[in-house]
Amino acid sequence: MSKLNTKPNMTNADDFYAELLSRHENLTKDQSDALNARLVLVLANHIGDSEILSAAMKAAAEAGNHR
Amino acid sequence: MGQKIFETPLYPYKRSPDQDAIPPKRHPVVIIGAGPIGLGAAIDLAQNDIPVVVIDDNDKVSFGSRAICFAKRPLEILDRLGCGEPMVEKGIVWDTGKVFFNTRETYKFNLLAEGGHKNPAFINLQQYYLEEYMLNRLRELQSQGKPIDLRGCNKVSALSDNGDHVRMEIDTPEGSYMIECDWLIACDGANSSARRMLGHDFKGRVFEDNFLIADVIMDADFPTERWFWFDPPFNRGQSALLHKQPDNVWRIDLQLGWDIDTDEEKKSENVIPRLRAMLGDDVEFDLEWVSIYTFQCRRMDKFRYGRVMFAGDAAHQVSPFGARGANSGLQDTDNLIWKLKLVLAGQSPDTLLDSYSAERVYGADENILNSTRSTDFITPKSNMSRILRDAVLDLAQDHDFARLLVNSGRLSVPCTYDGSSLNGPNCAELPECSRPGSPAPDAPIPDGWLLDHLGNKFQLLAIGCDAPDDLSQNGVDIETLSLDPANCAELTKRYLGSEKSAIYLMRPDQHVAARWTGFDKSAVLSALSTAIGHV
Numbered sequence: 001m002s003k004l005n006t007k008p009n010m011t012n013a014d015d016f017y018a019e020l021l022s023r024h025e026n027l028t029k030d031q032s033d034a035l036n037a038r039l040v041l042v043l044a045n046h047i048g049d050s051e052i053l054s055a056a057m058k059a060a061a062e063a064g065n066h067r
Numbered sequence: 068m069g070q071k072i073f074e075t076p077l078y079p080y081k082r083s084p085d086q087d088a089i090p091p092k093r094h095p096v097v098i099i100g101a102g103p104i105g106l107g108a109a110i111d112l113a114q115n116d117i118p119v120v121v122i123d124d125n126d127k128v129s130f131g132s133r134a135i136c137f138a139k140r141p142l143e144i145l146d147r148l149g150c151g152e153p154m155v156e157k158g159i160v161w162d163t164g165k166v167f168f169n170t171r172e173t174y175k176f177n178l179l180a181e182g183g184h185k186n187p188a189f190i191n192l193q194q195y196y197l198e199e200y201m202l203n204r205l206r207e208l209q210s211q212g213k214p215i216d217l218r219g220c221n222k223v224s225a226l227s228d229n230g231d232h233v234r235m236e237i238d239t240p241e242g243s244y245m246i247e248c249d250w251l252i253a254c255d256g257a258n259s260s261a262r263r264m265l266g267h268d269f270k271g272r273v274f275e276d277n278f279l280i281a282d283v284i285m286d287a288d289f290p291t292e293r294w295f296w297f298d299p300p301f302n303r304g305q306s307a308l309l310h311k312q313p314d315n316v317w318r319i320d321l322q323l324g325w326d327i328d329t330d331e332e333k334k335s336e337n338v339i340p341r342l343r344a345m346l347g348d349d350v351e352f353d354l355e356w357v358s359i360y361t362f363q364c365r366r367m368d369k370f371r372y373g374r375v376m377f378a379g380d381a382a383h384q385v386s387p388f389g390a391r392g393a394n395s396g397l398q399d400t401d402n403l404i405w406k407l408k409l410v411l412a413g414q415s416p417d418t419l420l421d422s423y424s425a426e427r428v429y430g431a432d433e434n435i436l437n438s439t440r441s442t443d444f445i446t447p448k449s450n451m452s453r454i455l456r457d458a459v460l461d462l463a464q465d466h467d468f469a470r471l472l473v474n475s476g477r478l479s480v481p482c483t484y485d486g487s488s489l490n491g492p493n494c495a496e497l498p499e500c501s502r503p504g505s506p507a508p509d510a511p512i513p514d515g516w517l518l519d520h521l522g523n524k525f526q527l528l529a530i531g532c533d534a535p536d537d538l539s540q541n542g543v544d545i546e547t548l549s550l551d552p553a554n555c556a557e558l559t560k561r562y563l564g565s566e567k568s569a570i571y572l573m574r575p576d577q578h579v580a581a582r583w584t585g586f587d588k589s590a591v592l593s594a595l596s597t598a599i600g601h602v
Contacts, residue, residue, distance in 0.1 A: 033454050034454055034461070037455050037457075038461060038462055040455075041458055041459060041462055041469060042466075045466075045469075
């Protein structure tokens with residue numbers, strides 16, 4: 001049974017976050033939206049498992065409820 | 068240029084003795100509509116020696132090419148109806164598609180059709196040719212004395228289901244008359260007047276978009292491929308399709324958006340500059356047919372109401388992406404006619420006709436789901452859906468995974484009736500592609516093609532084992548077809564897998580009813596009872 005891993009899992013979380021920000025530097029809003037969209041698709045394909053992807057989309061949607 | 072086939076009255080009005088009959092003449096079956104679905108139903112009934120009257124409000128085949136893409140399963144059905152071969156001979160066989168995004172060719176794909184089937188994965192053929200060949204078949208059956216009565220310029224003006232029969236009033240150039248029938252099949256298209264007169268709902272989703280179809284005649288050296296553009300320079304923010312038909316006719320489909328003046332856009336002085344922008348200035352072309360369409364994805368709640376069955380676009384409508392309209396309608400009547408025959412002969416209860424509704428509603432839902440998804444990809448409805456769509460297209464140029472997500476139409480594949488009440492026992496060790504509910508996969512056999520030997524009756528396919536050929540239940544006979552799997556690689560792969568032998572009970576529509584690895588008389592007869600609706 002595959003399960004979404006929401007425990008700390010990144011080899012270097014701060015580096016990842018910094019690179020993500022730098023990839024968006026000097027981009028317009030449209031370019032940034034497009035980059036994020038491509039990134040979601042690339043990551044989704046890497047994960048592959050439809051149950052995990054569905055759980056990930058749910059987790060992302062629910063975190064929006066805190067606002 | 069001479070008169071086009073679709074401008075020629077092929078079944079002109081002729082007075083019928085029914086017009087002078089008092090009381091009204093009662094027929095076993097009447098079909099409304101002589102499009103591909105109505106003609107398919109009529110041919111099927113006549114081949115089974117069931118008298119049928121077809122009434123149609125005009126006297127010609129389809130005006131313009133309309134449906135152009137016919138898939139393997141409908142071609143197999145048309146083969147069973149005795150008119151598939153001329154279609155494949157005339158049609159354009161294609162297997163390559165190209166996808167363009169903006170100015171770039173993003174990728175090229177091959178349908179990679181599986182070998183060992185008599186019919187190709189797809190042909191392109193104008194609907195008017197398809198209908199002409201069906202009419203030729205109908206005339207051939209008539210000349211053999213088969214009971215088909217096709218009445219042109221007969222238009223239904225009133226309709227009532229009186230419980231044990233249906234009564235209709237029909238308008239003709241010489242006034243109106245009444246007829247009655249035991250069973251009515253409404254194949255009168257998306258704007259079905261039968262559906263409206265009986266007051267049945269037809270609910271679904273409207274897509275706010277217009278598409279221009281232009282059939283152009285040109286001597287162009289474009290290859291025989293399906294070309295699809297997202298957001299091309301010649302149709303900014305919209306989509307476009309180019310596809311070849313026989314006789315140097317090319318189908319061009321241009322998305323126009325929602326807020327347009329349909330009558331203005333249809334004028335050739337507006338159409339021609341659009342086509343020039345697409346084809347280039349040095350290509351000579353003539354317009355054969357121009358149309359603008361919008362579409363909906365919707366279906367009726369049920370396809371059978373009492374003594375009336377609905378089939379084709381009258382029962383369900385999809386977007387054109389994926390060629391699931393006419394292709395699924397032909398599968399409707401393929402499913403219906405053998406059931407109607409059993410009910411008319413008193414060999415099955417009329418509840419068998421409810422399984423027509425159940426199985427084809429299942430098929431329609433599959434088609435609506437797929438064509439809705441294609442439409443959402445081709446015509447994004449929100450800013451974010453466009454961003455995601457464009458992200459897929461940008462990635463598709465370099466990455467195979469994204470090509471799977473590009474959806475310019477998931478092309479029609481046959482429906483497997485998983486979970487149908489007519490399905491008998493399955494044997495899970497046998498290949499999945501031929502499980503109960505599946506249309507029988509074709510395979511080469513020593514004297515031709517398997518599917519040329521299947522259909523029109525219940526059959527037992529005995530592969531690598533023996534079965535008697537005198538089985539019968541409730542007056543329904545089973546014919547046995549024994550096959551030796553030696554030297555038949557495709558037959559073995561599609562029907563045996565790693566097993567040594569198999570028994571398949573086949574329905575008259577070439578779908579698998581039940582299967583086992585060996586013959587057991589009581590199991591076969593019990594599965595037959597289930598398949599003919601005796602519970």
